Amino acid sequence: MDDQERLERNREAWDLRVGAHLGSEFYDLEGFKAGGSSLRSFEVEALGEVRGKRLLHLMCHFGLDTLSWARMGAEVTGVDFSGEAVAAARRLADEVGLPARFVQADVYDVADILEAESYDVVVATYGVLVWLPDLAEWARVVARLLRPGGVLFVAEFHPMQSLVDGELRISTSYFRTGAADRDVAASYTGQELPAHVQSTWPWTVGGLVTALAGAGLRIERLDELPVDLRQRHPRMALGDDGLWRLPGDPIPLLLTCLARSVGVGGLGGGVAEGGGGREQR
Numbered sequence: 016m017d018d019q020e021r022l023e024r025n026r027e028a029w030d031l032r033v034g035a036h037l038g039s040e041f042y043d044l045e046g047f048k049a050g051g052s053s054l055r056s057f058e059v060e061a062l063g064e065v066r067g068k069r070l071l072h073l074m075c076h077f078g079l080d081t082l083s084w085a086r087m088g089a090e091v092t093g094v095d096f097s098g099e100a101v102a103a104a105r106r107l108a109d110e111v112g113l114p115a116r117f118v119q120a121d122v123y124d125v126a127d128i129l130e131a132e133s134y135d136v137v138v139a140t141y142g143v144l145v146w147l148p149d150l151a152e153w154a155r156v157v158a159r160l161l162r163p164g165g166v167l168f169v170a171e172f173h174p175m176q177s178l179v180d181g182e183l184r185i186s187t188s189y190f191r192t193g194a195a196d197r198d199v200a201a202s203y204t205g206q207e208l209p210a211h212v213q214s215t216w217p218w219t220v221g222g223l224v225t226a227l228a229g230a231g232l233r234i235e236r237l238d239e240l241p242v243d244l245r246q247r248h249p250r251m252a253l254g255d256d257g258l259w260r261l262p263g264d265p266i267p268l269l270l271t272c273l274a275r276s277v278g279v280g281g282l283g284g285g286v287a288e289g290g291g292g293r294e295q296r
Contacts, residue, residue: 018148021194021214022121025146026096028213033077033099041245042079048111052083056256057240058140061168061273065089068135071160073122074143078104078115085113089136092116094125123152126159134160140170141244145177145215148194150222154230161276167232169272173239174219176247176268191217220270232274239267 036042047053066088072081075093077100085091085108093115095101101119108115120128137157147153157167178187194214224234241264243251251259261268 018194022096022148025213029076029095029097030099031209033097033103037077037103044079044107047079047083052086053079054083054087055170055258057271058138058168058170059087061170061236061271062136062138062166065136069133069162070136070138071129071134073125073137073139073157074146075104075117076100078107078117080138080140081117082108082111082113082115084138085115090114092118092129092134094118094120094122094129096121122147123149123156126156129160131159132162134162135165137161137165137167138169139167142172144169144171144218144223147218148216150218150226151229154226154232157227158230158232158276161232163276165276166235167227167272167274167276169223169270169274171223171270171272172243173267173270174217175266176243177217179248179266193217223270223272227272227274231277233277234272234274236271236273238271240269240271241265241267243268 037044042053043051065084068089070084070089070091072078072084072091072093075081075095076097077095078093081091081093081104091114093101093104095104095117096119098119101117104115104117108117118125118128137160139157144150161167194216220237220239224237227234242254242256242258242260244258246253246259248261251261253259259268
């Protein structure tokens with residue numbers, strides 16, 4: 016099986032997830048409809064003021080984070096390869112009355128569909144990098160979409176997480192390569208799904224930095240955080256900030272990265288200072 020076949024199989028798997036996720040406690044759709052936001056404080060702090068800025072959310076699932084950025088005043092576009100996700104995102108935008116554009120497209124094709132060098136901000140958040148067979152090409156797509164001086168913000172589950180099992184023992188190699196295919200019958204939100212196979216691709220922190228630098232983006236900040244969005248291990252405890260931690264913070268659980276397109280300009284606020292949705296994959 017080649018990567019294109021794996022990507023098509025993954026797209027079908029994400030179509031399956033949409034209906035389950037819309038009703039899950041994890042996403043708290045009703046809280047969002049009541050005026051809430053799905054964004055974490057460190058995401059908002061990293062980008063600063065986004066009002067009036069053109070923001071592109073890649074691999075946006077059903078648009079909860081995308082619309083949370085719209086609620087902060089950004090001019091948003093969300094992209095996802097799942098037709099079910101894009102349809103749900105459009106319905107949600109209409110229901111809450113937020114202006115947004117949602118486009119169904121493979122992430123590798125999006126630079127040929129959307130306007131090049133026209134976005135102030137590109138965001139990619141939580142469980143997205145493992146679905147990319149070619150990280151360097153993805154970075155080149157981002158670079159084509161950002162205007163000079165625009166920024167990419169990545170918030171991602173640290174690759175160290177994939178190495179440990181429920182007992183916090185090392186279960187595989189950080190330096191493994193090649194696609195991993197596995198049988199799945201439930202989503203991370205807890206709902207059962209029809210049995211299917213999904214494919215993911217490993218990545219390292221060094222691989223991400225090299226891909227972004229190779230695409231001409233300047234790394235301005237790279238942070239590793241000892242927090243997670245959900246309880247993956249029995250020993251994790253929930254903090255007052257709504258994030259989960261392991262006792263003693265033994266390993267990084269999240270990673271955030273801010274990278275800028277080379278050129279004059281900036282967004283002001285947190286972005287200009289180099290500071291630094293809750294879509295989980």
